[in-house]
Amino acid sequence: MAKVTLKNIVKRYDEVLAVSGANIDIKDKEFVVLVGPSGCGKSTTLRMIAGLEEITEGELYIGDDVVNDVAPKDRDIAMVFQNYALYPHMNVYDNMAFGLKLRKYPADDIDRRVKDAAQILGIEPLLDRKPKALSGGQRQRVAMGRAIVREPKVFLMDEPLSNLDAKLRVQMRAELSKLHERLQTTTIYVTHDQIEAMTLADRIVVLKDGVIQQIDDPISLYNQPNNMFVAGFIGSPAMNFLDAKIEAKGEGLVIKGETFEVNIPANMSQAMKELETYVDKEVVFGIRPEDIIDPNTAEGQLLDNADLVDAEVEVVEPMGSEINLHITIDGQTIVAIVDPESEAQVGDKMKFAFDLDKMHIFDADTEEAII
Amino acid sequence: MTITMKDLAQMVGVSESTVSRAINNKPGVGEDTRDKILELVKKYNYKPNQLARNLAKQETKMIGLILPDISSNFYSEVARGVQDIAIQSGYQVIICNSDGKEKEELSYIEWLESNKIAGIIFLGSGLVNDKVIKLGLSDYPIVLANRFVEDLILPSVIIDNAVGASKATDLLLKSGYRRIALINGPKDNLQAQNILTGYKEALRAYNIEFKEELIINGDWDRDTGYEGFLEVLKLTEPPEAIFAANDLIAVGAIEAIKMGGFLIPEDIGVVGFEDTIVTSVIDPPLTTVAQPMYQLGVSSANKLFSLINEDEIKERIEILESRLVVRKSTKKLI
Ligand SMILES: Nc1ncnc2c1ncn2[C@@H]1O[C@H](COP(=O)(O)OP(=O)(O)OP(=O)(O)O)[C@@H](O)[C@H]1O
Ligand SMILES: [Mg+2]
Numbered sequence: 001m002a003k004v005t006l007k008n009i010v011k012r013y014d015e016v017l018a019v020s021g022a023n024i025d026i027k028d029k030e031f032v033v034l035v036g037p038s039g040c041g042k043s044t045t046l047r048m049i050a051g052l053e054e055i056t057e058g059e060l061y062i063g064d065d066v067v068n069d070v071a072p073k074d075r076d077i078a079m080v081f082q083n084y085a086l087y088p089h090m091n092v093y094d095n096m097a098f099g100l101k102l103r104k105y106p107a108d109d110i111d112r113r114v115k116d117a118a119q120i121l122g123i124e125p126l127l128d129r130k131p132k133a134l135s136g137g138q139r140q141r142v143a144m145g146r147a148i149v150r151e152p153k154v155f156l157m158d159e160p161l162s163n164l165d166a167k168l169r170v171q172m173r174a175e176l177s178k179l180h181e182r183l184q185t186t187t188i189y190v191t192h193d194q195i196e197a198m199t200l201a202d203r204i205v206v207l208k209d210g211v212i213q214q215i216d217d218p219i220s221l222y223n224q225p226n227n228m229f230v231a232g233f234i235g236s237p238a239m240n241f242l243d244a245k246i247e248a249k250g251e252g253l254v255i256k257g258e259t260f261e262v263n264i265p266a267n268m269s270q271a272m273k274e275l276e277t278y279v280d281k282e283v284v285f286g287i288r289p290e291d292i293i294d295p296n297t298a299e300g301q302l303l304d305n306a307d308l309v310d311a312e313v314e315v316v317e318p319m320g321s322e323i324n325l326h327i328t329i330d331g332q333t334i335v336a337i338v339d340p341e342s343e344a345q346v347g348d349k350m351k352f353a354f355d356l357d358k359m360h361i362f363d364a365d366t367e368e369a370i371i
Numbered sequence: 372m373t374i375t376m377k378d379l380a381q382m383v384g385v386s387e388s389t390v391s392r393a394i395n396n397k398p399g400v401g402e403d404t405r406d407k408i409l410e411l412v413k414k415y416n417y418k419p420n421q422l423a424r425n426l427a428k429q430e431t432k433m434i435g436l437i438l439p440d441i442s443s444n445f446y447s448e449v450a451r452g453v454q455d456i457a458i459q460s461g462y463q464v465i466i467c468n469s470d471g472k473e474k475e476e477l478s479y480i481e482w483l484e485s486n487k488i489a490g491i492i493f494l495g496s497g498l499v500n501d502k503v504i505k506l507g508l509s510d511y512p513i514v515l516a517n518r519f520v521e522d523l524i525l526p527s528v529i530i531d532n533a534v535g536a537s538k539a540t541d542l543l544l545k546s547g548y549r550r551i552a553l554i555n556g557p558k559d560n561l562q563a564q565n566i567l568t569g570y571k572e573a574l575r576a577y578n579i580e581f582k583e584e585l586i587i588n589g590d591w592d593r594d595t596g597y598e599g600f601l602e603v604l605k606l607t608e609p610p611e612a613i614f615a616a617n618d619l620i621a622v623g624a625i626e627a628i629k630m631g632g633f634l635i636p637e638d639i640g641v642v643g644f645e646d647t648i649v650t651s652v653i654d655p656p657l658t659t660v661a662q663p664m665y666q667l668g669v670s671s672a673n674k675l676f677s678l679i680n681e682d683e684i685k686e687r688i689e690i691l692e693s694r695l696v697v698r699k700s701t702k703k704l705i
Contacts, residue, residue, distance in 0.1 A: 016388055018399075038401035039389050052505050072501040078522070085524035089531040089690045099521040102498045104559045146521060162402075192401060 002063040002076075002153040002186055003028045004049060009058035011044050011210075018044045019210045021058070029184045035197040036207035036233070042190040043158055045207070049188060050156050051075050062153065078152040080160045084143030086131040092118075093127040096145045110149075117148040120182055121175075137168050141175075148183065155187040161196070173199055194234050198222070206230050223358075228284060228367040231360055237289050237324060239360070240334035244285040246278040246361075255285050255361070258330045260309040262354060271371045275361065278370065286360035289324065292336035293353040294344070306353035313348045327352070374415040383407050396681060397510060433463045434675060435483040438494040439471040444618075444647035445664055449494055449516065452668020460676050462489065473500050480506070490675045493518050494667075496562060499525075512678035516671040526678060528670040528689045532562055535660040535693030536569025539614055539642045542658070542695055544577050546702045548612035548640050551585065554599035554624060555616040558588040566616050566644065585610060589620075596623025604631065612640035612701075618649045621657055625700070641700040644693075655699035663691045 004026040011019040019041040026032050034042045047053035049060060051072035059066050067075055086095050093114055094101075100110045118124045121141045131139055140161070147155060161169045161176075177200060180187055191197055197204050198218045206213040206221070206229075214226040225231035231239045244257045253264045253275055264272060295308065314333055315326035318340070325336045325344055329352075336352060344350060361370045380387045385404060393400045393408040400408070411417070436453050438446045450466060457464045465488065469475040476493075480502055483491055490512030493499060499520050506513050507525040515527040543551050553570050556563035571581055587602055589595030596615055600623075603610050613628070615621035621643035625635065633639050635655055643650055646661035670689055677684050 016386075038404040039385055039399070043399070047508070051501065052508060072504075081523040083524040085520065085527075085688065087519075087529065087690075088688060089529065089533070098519060098561060099498060101559075101561050101564060102519060107559075150521075 001028050001184065003030075003061075004154060004186060004188065005059075005061035006045075006049075007059040007061070009045070009048060009060060010056045011041070011048060011053065012056045017210055019048070022212055024205055024212070024215060026186060026188065029186055031180050031187045031189065031200060031202045032205060033189045033191060033197040033201035033203075034205045034207060035191055035194055036213075038192060039209075040207040041210040042192070042207060044210075046156050046158050046188060046190050049154075050077055050079055052079075076153040077156055078147035078150045078154075080143060080147050080155065080157045082159045082162050084140070084146075084160070086139055086142055088131055091128050091130055092123060092134070092142050092145075095131065095142055096149050099146065100149060113149040113151065114145075117145040120148065120179065121145050136164055137172060140164060140168075140172055144176075144179070153186065155185050155189075157187065157189045159191055160189075162191075162193075169196075176200060195236065198234070204234075206233060208233075224369070225360065226369055228286070228362050228369075231286050231362070231369070235288060237335045237337075239286050239288050240292070241362075242285045242287075242330060242332055242334065243364070244283055246275050246281060246283055248279050253279065255283075255359075257285070260307075260329060262307040262309065262356065265305070265356060268356065271361075274371050278361075278363075282364035283370065284362040284364050284367070286362060287334075287354050288358065289335040289337040291355040291358040292334075292338075293355060294325075294336070294338040294342055295351060295353060296343075297339035297341050298353075306356075308351040308353055311350055311352055313344050313346055313350060316344055316346055374417050376417075379408060379411055379415075379417060382411055430487050430489045430679075432461055433465055433486075433488050434672075434679075435465045435467060435479070435488050435491040436494060437467045437469055437476055437479050437491060439496075440468050441466055444649065445645065445662070446494065448647070448664035449668040449671075452665040452670075453492060453672045454668075456669055456672035456676065462676075469495070471495060471497075476500065477502055484511070489679050490514070492516055492671045492675055494671070512675055514671045514675045514678070516667055524687050526674050526684060526687055528667055528674060528691065530662055530667060530691045530693065532565040532662075532693070533569035533572070535644065535662065536566040536614075536616075537573045538569075538693065538695050539644060539660045540570045540573035541576070542697070542701060543612045543614065543640055543642055544573060544579070545704055546612075546636075546640060548702075549579065550582075550608065550610045551612045551614055552587065552599075552603040552610035553585060553614045553616065554587045554589070554596055554603075554620050556588070556591045556595075556620075563588065563616060570614060591617050591619060593619045593623035593626075596620035596625075597627045598623075600624045600627035600631075610639070612642070615641060615643050618643050618645040618647050618657070618659070621659070622649060622653055625653060625657070635700050636702045640702055643700075646696055651698070658698045658701040659696050660693045661696045662693050666691055 006022050006024040009022040034045060036042055048055050055068050060068055062075055096114045097110050118127055123141050161172050201218055203215060203217050204221055205215045208229050214230045221234050242257055244255050247254050247256050253272060255262050309329060311327040311329045313325055313327055317324040322337050323340055323342055325338055326333055327336055363370055376387050376390050380390045389400055390408055393405045434457055436450060441447050454464045467479040492514045494516040495518055499518050515525055517529055555566055574581055584606055587599040589599060613624050615624050625641060628635055628639050635641055643657045643659035646659045650657040650659050
């Protein structure tokens with residue numbers, strides 16, 4: 001087990017800057033997920049840690065040692081890729097054991113490792129089977145087992161579940177979590193699926209165009225995104241953004257769109273302070289779909305004093321336990337999650353309130369979060 | 372309207388280099404993005420500048436074959452298979468003897484790559500090194516022949532030795548031999564372990580108890596065969612048949628058996644494994660499990676050319692089975 005530290009890691013391919021100055025401190029036993037859109041540099045970062053890609057600049061530590069020049073096989077890591085190979089002519093036992101056999105580990109040591117891994121993965125009864133007699137999930141487990149028997153300091157996984165169908169992926173996600181709880185091996189995991197990231201990670205690294213946008217635990221990332229990119233990337237359906245302006249009104253401040261105006265409650269003094277310098281400036285108002293309130297079905301004090309906003313219903317999407325309403329405010333379509341009891345119909349003119357405790361305001365130029 | 376790479380990049384919201392990578396099937400583009408780009412390419416009938424592509428590629432009509440030692444019968448048979456397919460495709464083969472050393476292999480890879488060789492076949496045994504994994508990840512055409520990789524799937528052709536060993540043992544059992552000694556390679560060698568697995572499987576099918584005393588481990592050479600036979604002869608109950616794990620071991624065992632004045636196959640049956648030229652010239656001609664060496668070369672080369680021509684590959688991992696060749700060193704089936 002080991003910590004992994006990236007210090008100003010840069011990867012340049014001729015004209016492409018794939019990773020620019022990454023700094024990440026991964027603690028021992030931590031499960032860190034790298035997430036971001038296609039081409040943002042996730043795989044490149046992982047492969048540099050694995051030693052399968054040269055580091056252009058910066059230092060990589062595994063434990064306390066700089067490993068930039070250490071060969072992959074001497075880094076004590078195991079990788080799991082999306083395209084895992086199971087040899088069709090070997091049974092499950094040998095599919096996990098052959099690497100150790102070829103490295104000439106003692107037979108009893110191999111046997112212990114394979115049986116331990118099989119037990120952890122719940123595939124003991126399958127050890128004699130050939131891959132063709134296994135389900136997709138069982139095969140994935142065997143591939144995982146091959147990494148486990150190596151007892152590495154660090155697991156590196158590049159979208160290991162993306163070949164599985166949706167249902168199996170959910171199941172394997174849960175198993176991966178349990179597995180990490182048991183083994184406590186430092187894990188660095190790449191995915192472009194933010195739900196996978198949110199459910200698996202101790203901490204998430206959000207990347208865009210080779211630049212780290214934020215490193216945080218899932219809840220903080222969700223509640224306090226650094227900028228509009230993170231705000232829009234994490235969460236599904238995504239956070240809504242409305243162009244607005246901050247204006248002074250009496251003692252207080254208001255957020256003003258073309259057709260809406262909400263007062264910032266007097267008790268939000270911190271927000272007030274941050275926003276003072278933005279008076280009469282353009283900002284972006286961000287609100288998550290679940291923080292938009294339908295006064296017809298909502299209860300409680302949230303609505304006392306809340307400013308209501310006019311909107312028109314464009315699309316009604318029943319999701320079972322809730323309804324996603326696509327509504328137009330100021331000519332911009334946004335999504336609100338409302339109670340399944342709601343009777344909203346397409347074309348209805350309705351009023352909504354925002355849960356301002358949960359609002360986000362971004363600088364319109366830099367897209368950085370103000371609050 | 373003619374569409375440019377820039378237009379495609381804008382439509383998908385990626386950089387031009389990503390579009391180019393997607394079109395040229397290079398790494399670093401996610402599947403979804405690649406699909407999106409290729410869909411647009413089709414829709415707008417986008418044609419990349421063919422000349423520029425060829426210039427960038429500029430590969431020679433040569434492929435590399437890295438193997439431990441061409442002077443071994445086994446490897447030269449495989450090489451012949453590779454070469455026959457290469458010639459048909461208008462390519463030459465560069466043979467590189469690595470003596471099974473990683474350092475040699477690495478410098479060959481570097482040389483082959485920098486000379487724009489179209490692809491490489493890695494033939495031998497054991498795990499591939501990290502550089503080969505890197506090549507595989509970069510989509511450079513490579514094929515593994517009888518070599519293994521742990522982390523990811525690479526196009527491979529592999530001979531299933533366990534099945535072959537089981538066929539050999541089964542033949543001896545079918546011919547009426549019951550106590551069968553296995554003279555095998557080193558105990559920690561995967562090939563030797565696979566042979567042992569097949570041997571045990573066949574015994575199990577006949578409900579015959581496995582006896583550790585009948586297993587001899589040594590090197591893959593004639594001495595091991597010779598000494599191995601003398602060793603099992605000392606048992607209170609000597610074996611009725613010998614399963615030799617390669618041809619050289621078989622040759623040594625046959626020498627020892629004849630020296631002892633025993634008749635083959637009446638007193639002692641012998642089955643070999645491999646079927647190189649050696650086996651048909653010794654007396655009596657050896658019954659053996661013929662390893663599909665030539666086929667290993669042919670299949671590996673076919674796979675490599677599919678990769679080079681960007682054709683679809685049917686099986687990423689192809690398993691070849693050995694074939695039994697019955698000659699005179701075993702009794703007629705009963
Ligand atoms: N071998 C290479 N040569 C040149 N550019 C490359 C190479 N590999 C990757 N790139 C570029 O580096 C950038 C980062 O690629 P990378 O594969 O790390 O993305 P990713 O985040 O893993 O994306 P995906 O989700 O699509 O797998 C991309 O712009 C890609 O085109
Ligand atoms: Mg990737």
